[in-house]
Amino acid sequence: MDITQAIRAAAEAARPAATGGKVADYIPQLRELDPHRFGLAVVELDGTEHVEGDVDIPFAIQSMSKVFALTLAMQQCGGERAVRREIWERVGREPSGDPFNSLVQLEHECGIPRNPMINAGALVIADLLIENCDEPVAEILNLVAELTGETISLDPATAAAEEQFSDRNRAMGSLMAAFDNLVNPLDQVLDVYNKQCSLMMSARQLARSVRFLANDGIDPASGRQVLSSSLAKRVMAVMLTCGTYDAAGEFAFSVGLPCKSGVAGGIMAVAPDHSGICVWSPPLDAAGNSLAGRVALHDLTDRLDLSIF
Ligand code: GLN
Numbered sequence: 001m002d003i004t005q006a007i008r009a010a011a012e013a014a015r016p017a018a019t020g021g022k023v024a025d026y027i028p029q030l031r032e033l034d035p036h037r038f039g040l041a042v043v044e045l046d047g048t049e050h051v052e053g054d055v056d057i058p059f060a061i062q063s064m065s066k067v068f069a070l071t072l073a074m075q076q077c078g079g080e081r082a083v084r085r086e087i088w089e090r091v092g093r094e095p096s097g098d099p100f101n102s103l104v105q106l107e108h109e110c111g112i113p114r115n116p117m118i119n120a121g122a123l124v125i126a127d128l129l130i131e132n133c134d135e136p137v138a139e140i141l142n143l144v145a146e147l148t149g150e151t152i153s154l155d156p157a158t159a160a161a162e163e164q165f166s167d168r169n170r171a172m173g174s175l176m177a178a179f180d181n182l183v184n185p186l187d188q189v190l191d192v193y194n195k196q197c198s199l200m201m202s203a204r205q206l207a208r209s210v211r212f213l214a215n216d217g218i219d220p221a222s223g224r225q226v227l228s229s230s231l232a233k234r235v236m237a238v239m240l241t242c243g244t245y246d247a248a249g250e251f252a253f254s255v256g257l258p259c260k261s262g263v264a265g266g267i268m269a270v271a272p273d274h275s276g277i278c279v280w281s282p283p284l285d286a287a288g289n290s291l292a293g294r295v296a297l298h299d300l301t302d303r304l305d306l307s308i309f
Pocket of ligand 1: 061062063064100101119162169197261262263264288
């Protein structure tokens with residue numbers, strides 16, 4: 001089936017599902033999102049863009065930033081052995097089966113977060129970035145600017161609100177510091193994390209920006225090796241098993257692609273050797289993933305036979 005036709009059909013099938021979800025309400029910037037917004041973008045490796053709906057409206061990327069932060073941390077480590085030592089000694093790669101901001105597992109597992117796609121894991125990655133980058137947030141912004149071919153900025157009001165409502169993340173950070181798994185001052189780590197969550201990107205830009213994963217680590221626009229193909233594979237594996245929290249099994253079952261969601265209703269997906277995909281619909285399911293977004297990806301991957309399985 002033609003991709004343009006498929007995304008139109010998937011959007012039509014998915015839009016009504018949004019009414020069953022709930023827009024995140026812990027900060028005003030998310031609470032005020034229009035629940036009727038819906039965008040779906042598929043960007044092929046050759047640069048062809050297929051889009052439907054609100055694909056050019058920037059929204060806070062929230063937890064989708066965890067993929068870019070992990071990518072940057074891997075780049076900074078500069079090789080697989082260093083990645084093993086510096087990243088995988090401090091953060092695991094098992095699905096958590098718990099909400100993205102859960103504290104319980106951290107205590108049992110001595111301050112080693114289950115994976116880099118949940119908040120605790122992302123705080124460890126932010127800590128690593130502070131150690132390795134002069135300006136971690138600027139470098140994340142540079143990375144996404146390079147991958148999208150456009151200037152990306154962050155929303156200071158969202159970052160400030162995230163900071164104001166960061167009690168749970170602060171608790172996780174303190175617990176990890178008590179287990180010696182945070183090196184830098186917690187305020188500094190939270191600042192990087194809150195700012196990376198506040199990057200404003202559109203569905204079209206997000207679809208472009210994950211194409212390097214679909215292309216063995218090489219950004220198809222510039223030809224630059226962003227990550228080695230081996231590390232790109234690892235990032236996708238973590239997205240598949242952990243990127244949608246305790247719904248990762250359901251996503252593997254119904255969508256069959258490495259995905260990463262954010263609490264503003266975006267979900268990006270990687271179709272290896274094919275495309276980068278992003279869907280945006282703010283109402284969330286109980287696990288914190290866009291409800292209509294999942295329906296759209298399920299429908300789309302069935303129509304285009306994109307599941308990796
Ligand atoms: N800013 C959110 C938080 O830290 C991000 C979570 C998400 O997008 N799932 O709770």
